[in-house]
Amino acid sequence: xxxxxxxxxxxEWRELRAIRxxxxxxxxxxxxVRHADAVALSDRTWREQAERAxxxxxxxxxxxxxxxxxxxxxxxxxxxxxxxAHVHAVYVAPAHRGPDGPARALxxxxxxxxxxxxxxx
Numbered sequence: 001x002x003x004x005x006x007x008x009x010x011x012e013w014r015e016l017r018a019i020r021x022x023x024x025x026x027x028x029x030x031x032x033v034r035h036a037d038a039v040a041l042s043d044r045t046w047r048e049q050a051e052r053a054x055x056x057x058x059x060x061x062x063x064x065x066x067x068x069x070x071x072x073x074x075x076x077x078x079x080x081x082x083x084x085a086h087v088h089a090v091y092v093a094p095a096h097r098g099p100d101g102p103a104r105a106l107x108x109x110x111x112x113x114x115x116x117x118x119x120x121x
Contacts, residue, residue: 004063007059007060020091023089026093027091064096
């Protein structure tokens, strides 16, 4: 299967919400947020998260051939540690995991973004 890897847009808050909630159900200990807390967030909060991710952050999505979101990966400078960025929000839906999935491309997009848009080396 082929995937398009790109940054999310501010208008995609519903898709962001759906994949984040899916990731919290699939891997409840991986993200530092409980599913119940994420479900309780307002639409406005999700819109704001998507706006930040679309404007400033390096949050990437993998979209499969049917237009569904198959995974995400983000990157941002690590506060307080010069020249360092951290990759976060990495998730690939179970059906898209494995050597033909988008995980490698998501990671490459995040690392490339850090190299091009931050002071990280």
